[in-house]
Amino acid sequence: MEFTHVPPGPLSDKAQQYMVRMRDGVRLATDVYLPEGDGPFPVVLTRLPYDKNGEIIRVDVFAEALLERGYALVAQDTRGKFRSEG
Incomplete structure (x- = not known):
């Protein structure tokens, strides 16, 4: 059986990506979507x-629905998956 590597999709232009460091030093890819205006949200x-x-999985579509309602969304890849370190 042969497996195909699927790279991560493009980052949404509505999100800011951060690499959040865990206690053991591994960094997790974290996308932050913020609504218009001043927080807190x-x-x-x-x-x-x-x-x-x-x-x-279209987190950007889900984020749009939340942003319209005044919520922020933080979406994170789990350890070892896609843009996160493992």
């Missing part, structure tokens, strides 16, 4: 083992 946090910027 209520935040929805999600961690995914699937590509948050891929064709199947």
Whole structure:
């Protein structure tokens, strides 16, 4: 059986990406979507083992719905997946 590597999808232009360092030094790719205006904002946090910027999981579409309602979204790739270190 042969496996095909699928690279991460493109980062949304509506998000800011950060590499958040864990206690052991591994950095997790974290996309932050903020609504217009000054905060503070209520935040929805999600961690995914699937590509948050891929064709199947569309976090940017989910973020748009939350941003319209005044929520911020923080979406993070789990350890060792896509843009996160492992």
